[in-house]
Amino acid sequence: MRPIDFYYWPTPNGWKVSIALEEMGLPYALHLVDIGKGDQFKPEFLAIAPNNRMPAITDPAGPEGKPVSIFESGAILTYLARKTGRFFGETERDRIAVEQWLMWQMGGVGPMAGQAHHFLKYAPLMDPPQDLPYAKDRYRAEVGRLYAVLDRQLAETEFAAGDFYSIADIAIWPWASLWEGQQQVLHDKPHLARWLETVGNRPAVQAGQSLRIELRGGHQGKDAQSVLFNR
Secondary structure (H helix, E strand, C coil): CCCEEEEECCCHHHHHHHHHHHHHCCCEEEEECCCCCCHHHCHHHHCCCCCCCCCEEEECCCHHHCCEEEECHHHHHHHHHHHHCCCCCCCHHHHHHHHHHHHHHHHHHHHHHHHHHHHHHHHHHCCCCCCCHHHHHHHHHHHHHHHHHHHHHHCCCCECCECCCCHHHHHHHHHHCCCCCCCCCCCCCHHHHHHHHHHHCCHHHHHHHCCCHHHCCCCCCHHHHHHHCCC
């Protein structure tokens, strides 16, 4: 099997796809996209991912056996799940459940947790500092609300979409695993805590999250932040 070209940087969105590739046992060729240096704006990357965001993939063995490039983590996950027939459930009802929790992550947890990280961790370190109590409170509270929604779901099911592990879990876990940086607590969310541990103990999840992890956290300087935040 020809390897999938995987465009990546060690962030929660990147981890979604690295975890999926590891879980599905798909060979891949890693291409680092240093988002602090502006690699995401290079023409060759924009030809694959026009929204200048990683992750992205190019599968040389796409539909009809022809190459296909895909951007947006949710689209990549659903493509890989269809390609392999794994982690998407067995029935149409299963797939509906997976898709709704995947969309919940894409429209809720990802953007809101990302904003929480920005205003709680990065903005206060900007020059000049942007320490904005309203923004911090807003996104901290919304992330907490979303995690409470997930905790209630996990009180009824083993995994996000039901009693089977799916791409919904793969999408949610990378962001939820960083709950401390989002200034959240788990003592009142026991089902979420149980799920975080269960998913986090999977060897493929550990392999996907650790992929080039040594590169993470190196974007604290002014130049890197100006690239990341379009300043």
